[in-house]
Amino acid sequence: MRKYNDKILIADGHARQALALARAFKELGCSVTAVCESGLDVCSKSRYVDRVVKDKSIKQRPDLRVECIIREVSKGGYTLVISFSDVTVEQISLNKERIEKYCKTAVVNKDLFYLAYDKLNTMRICMDNDIPCPNTFLDCQTVDDVLSKDLKYPIIIKPRSGYGAIGFHKIDNIEDLKTYLQDHSDDIKHLVIQEYIPQTDLQYECSIFVDEENEVKSAMVFEKNRWFPVHGGSSTLNTSVKDETIVENCSKLMKLINWRGCCDIDLIRDPRDGVAKIMEINPRISGSGKIVLLSGVNLALQMLQMARGEEVTVFHDYKEGVRLRCLYTDFLWFLKSKDRFKAKPSWFSMKNTKEQVFSWKDPLPYFAFSMGSLLKLKRELKKREG
The missing domain is CATH 3.40.50.720 (NAD(P)-binding Rossmann-like Domain)
Structure with missing residues (x-):
């Protein structure tokens, strides 16, 4: 090279x-x-x-x-x-x-950043272009707008921007909805209101790189096997997989908005119809970006080539079955999850697995990361519960 x-x-x-x-x-x-x-x-x-x-x-x-x-x-x-x-x-x-x-x-520039960062905009583009996503109510500006909709419970309400599960609320009935709206009546236009997809199937991320000619140079998919907090948070174990339908849908979305460079799309497979549906765009490199590199997609080379004005290398093939684990949060998952002994892959399996931070060639960052994570865990959990 x-x-x-x-x-x-x-x-x-x-x-x-x-x-x-x-x-x-x-x-x-x-x-x-x-x-x-x-x-x-x-x-x-x-x-x-x-x-x-x-x-x-x-x-x-x-x-x-x-x-x-x-x-x-x-x-x-x-x-x-x-x-x-x-x-x-x-x-x-x-x-x-x-x-x-x-x-x-x-x-990317600020206009494109905010276009991608806004979950409601993402849903609007998907729904207008037949890209699978949760059914979302796009025109709610007031409490009355929300209550006038033909809602089938449960539904979810979450901020239009943000990360992880912060601000995520599951609403099970009309009484819960009215209570929530009483406390957030001034925030309606800043919220996403959409159908709840049962979280009993796999979640996915698709890492995409688009060059200056609006051509997709790489699209790599990995499934999220576990996450923490257990009821919604950052992934603790990921596995690289091949899924052409996910690649096609995510590539279509990013080309529609004229994206440039790296981004990451979150999806969840709906157990009711088996379709992987787009949830949001992360306008940056994923926290699990290491799995993309381990699978054979060199994001560093692509970013450098684009910055230098060179032709960006294509990486359409990559390794399946590569696992990336954040041992610290995966241990917390083990402590909190009722499925600790039923997980697939097994929590105890290390097959094809690399730790997210630790490396024998560069061990010191892992100890710094572990200490820093302990110090901020309580604060992060409080944010997600708020």
Whole structure:
């Protein structure tokens, strides 16, 4: 493989997927700098990161992370800025022109970002173009609009933007709905109201890369076998699979909105009809991005080629059966789930399995990640319950 000599800035050195991308860029011959909040950030301990820039602004003032990025890239020499968190990706999209005076960013412009980040917009596009998705009520502006609909319970209500299961509510009857609406009457236009899909079947993600010519250069699917919190949260075990229907539907959606670069689409298979239905677009690289690389799709190469104005390599084939596990949260799943001894794959199976953060060649980030995860677990659980 060709060796590059480009300089890459990772804007979210705390993100777990940052490690896999840092390694992938290093294997391409690049030098890697990471912006980190603390010594517990995974990139601050990685042998694949050449230099660390400390910046603590992300917690109190996310907008200041962009100022840190601009200060760094204005020194010269950088080819590309990449980011992984919703907050930082949003801020980069809002300041894309400022940053791209100095180097390219692997982030779309603000209009495209908000189009993809809005779950209601995603549902509207899917429903208008016969792409499978949950039946969604698109025109609810007031409480009366909601109550006038022919609702078949249960339904779900969730924010138009956000991640994980934060703000997700299952409504089982009209009384529950009225109670919820009393407390959220001013928020209706900011909510997604749609049918509830029984969560007894598999969930999926499709990682897609679209080039500047609106051509899909890779589309890789993996199933989510377990997640934590148990009733809705981030995946703890994923397995790469082949599903041409998912690839076709997700590719159609991203081409319709003229996407550019990396993105990730969440889907759930409806046990009532067996159809995998699109739930939302994540306008960034998934937290499980390592499984994409392990399966043979080199996102780092694709991002670098697009930033350099080169033809982007096609990766339409990839390995099936590759597993990616976050041992820390999968252990929490084991403690909380009633299915701990009935899980498929077995919780005790390590076949074709790699840990999301740990690597024998780069072990220190795992210990930093574990300590940081323990410190923030209680806060994250409280957010998801709110």
